[in-house]
Amino acid sequence: MTGAHWAVIGVLAIAAFSIRVVxxxxxxxxxxxxxxxxxxxxxxxxxxxxVTSSLxxxxxxxxIAAGAALGVAVFTNHxxxxxxxxxxxxxxLAMIGI
Known part of the structure; x- marks a missing residue:
């Protein structure tokens, strides 16, 4: 590995540590x-x-499936x-073609 590779690794390590400290x-x-x-x-x-970004x-x-799941989650909390x-x-819904 070259010095540039080690520099990138060092910068990324410092950045990762800094994010945690902050x-x-x-x-x-x-x-x-x-x-x-x-x-x-x-x-x-x-x-x-x-969930919303994936929908x-x-x-x-x-x-519709997400709405049904939300209803069950609200009422059962399970x-x-x-x-x-x-x-x-x-x-x-997939079986009936919707």
Whole structure:
């Protein structure tokens, strides 16, 4: 490996370490502020962002299955039931051709 390769590896290592340090510092400051509630809600917000971005551009069949899964999640708060209903609705809609 050349010196350029080692330089890139070094820069990336420093960047990765810096991101973690900045996250720790920012997290500590947020916990001490009036915005601490954001950290409590962050895992759910990340999941919502991932799900909605994956639904963008999907056909109606996927949206209906996601809606059914959301309904089950709201009423049961059970992950396995939510996944099962979502998959079954999606498969059922695929069988009938929607």
């Amino acid at each position: 996250g720790l510092i920012a997290g500590g400051r947020i916990r001490a502020s009036r915005h601490a509630w954001v950290l409590d809600e962050l895992p759910g917000l990340i999941i919502i962002c991932l 963008a551009g999907q056909p109606l069949q996927t949206w 992950v396995i039931a939510t996944m099962t209903v979502g998959v079954l609705v999606f498969a059922g």
